Amino acid sequence: MIVVTGATGNVGRALVDRLVAAGRPVRALTRDPQRAGLPAGAEVVRFRRDDPAALFTGATQLFLYAQAAGDRPGELLRAAREAGVRHVVLLSSAIIAEGADGTHPIHVMHATVERAIRDSGLEWTFLRPGGFATNALQWAPQIRTGDTVRGVFAGARSAPIHEDDMAAVAERALLDPGHAGAVYRLTGPEATTNAEQVAAIGRALGRELTFVEVPPEEAGPDLFPHVPPGMLQSFRAAVGATPEINDTVEKITGAPARTFTHWAEDHRNDFQPPATA
Ligand SMILES: NC(=O)c1ccc[n+]([C@@H]2O[C@H](COP(=O)([O-])OP(=O)(O)OC[C@H]3O[C@@H](n4cnc5c(N)ncnc54)[C@H](OP(=O)(O)O)[C@@H]3O)[C@@H](O)[C@H]2O)c1
Numbered sequence: 498m499i500v501v502t503g504a505t506g507n508v509g510r511a512l513v514d515r516l517v518a519a520g521r522p523v524r525a526l527t528r529d530p531q532r533a534g535l536p537a538g539a540e541v542v543r544f545r546r547d548d549p550a551a552l553f554t555g556a557t558q559l560f561l562y563a564q565a566a567g568d569r570p571g572e573l574l575r576a577a578r579e580a581g582v583r584h585v586v587l588l589s590s591a592i593i594a595e596g597a598d599g600t601h602p603i604h605v606m607h608a609t610v611e612r613a614i615r616d617s618g619l620e621w622t623f624l625r626p627g628g629f630a631t632n633a634l635q636w637a638p639q640i641r642t643g644d645t646v647r648g649v650f651a652g653a654r655s656a657p658i659h660e661d662d663m664a665a666v667a668e669r670a671l672l673d674p675g676h677a678g679a680v681y682r683l684t685g686p687e688a689t690t691n692a693e694q695v696a697a698i699g700r701a702l703g704r705e706l707t708f709v710e711v712p713p714e715e716a717g718p719d720l721f722p723h724v725p726p727g728m729l730q731s732f733r734a735a736v737g738a739t740p741e742i743n744d745t746v747e748k749i750t751g752a753p754a755r756t757f758t759h760w761a762e763d764h765r766n767d768f769q770p771p772a773t774a
Contacts, residue, residue: 498523499557503526511661561610578618587624625681625683626682631764633694640702653732653733666681681749695708701762
């Protein structure tokens with residue numbers, strides 16, 4: 498049995514779909530099973546911290562989100578180990594790198610969980626992806642209602658990675674031998690700017706979209722409801738930068754990482770206006 502935390506998340510859901518399709522027993526954890534919309538082939542279980550042992554009964558492997566590990570990851574990991582889990586695959590972050598700012602909140606969150614896993618006695622594999630292609634969903638509310646996208650840092654460059662490419666790497670790390678103790682930095686195949694991503698979404702929709710740059714100090718919570726104030730400024734460093742690009746996805750899965758254009762085509766429906774009755 499493979500336990501998947503974050504099973505309703507971008508990566509977790511894609512992984513559950515893959516494991517179900519591969520005929521593997523999967524326990525999909527979510528805080529709200531009623532709203533989860535997970536496939537019938539998965540055992541859907543409510544994620545709760547007060548009885549972690551119950552989450553892991555009969556399980557041998559765990560796919561872990563840092564958010565699910567929580568502030569005291571050692572407790573969850575101990576419960577997993579005592580129940581028979583042997584190997585954990587962590588969705589970590591590329592922010593963990595030589596010379597990184599170890600005080601950045603995203604660094605702290607992932608580094609804390611990585612440390613707890615190394616101390617847990619479990620076998621582990623760390624996935625450290627860079628920027629997700631799904632970050633482009635931040636523009637979906639604007640694109641559903643018009644052809645102009647207001648956003649920060651039009652020229653910020655990244656190599657966005659498709660959520661299903663991360664899930665494919667996780668699937669191999671869980672199902673194949675030889676991934677224990679590995680740290681995989683994962684990226685998409687090519688660099689794109691924010692403005693180029695908006696244009697690619699427009700092409701997928703058959704529309705011409707225009708990116709209008711807004712200074713970060715003028716970008717209020719209506720534009721960035723999920724980004725803590727202050728963190729927007731830290732994205733400035735990506736303007737004109739050369740993002741890390743590697744072929745780790747292809748090396749592990751045998752298929753090249755998908756482009757942002759491919760992602761936009763896969764997600765066309767997320768940007769369409771709601772159908773009128
Ligand atoms: N976005 C990026 O560019 C980027 C880059 C590198 C790393 N990351 C990391 O990747 C992760 C985000 O991945 P994603 O986009 O697949 O996630 P997502 O779509 O935002 O979904 C988050 C998932 O985590 C679960 N979750 C959230 N808080 C939880 C909690 N307190 N306890 C238990 N479960 C909780 C949610 O489950 P329920 O609500 O169903 O319970 C949900 O399934 C984060 O850890 C982030 O730091 C992101």
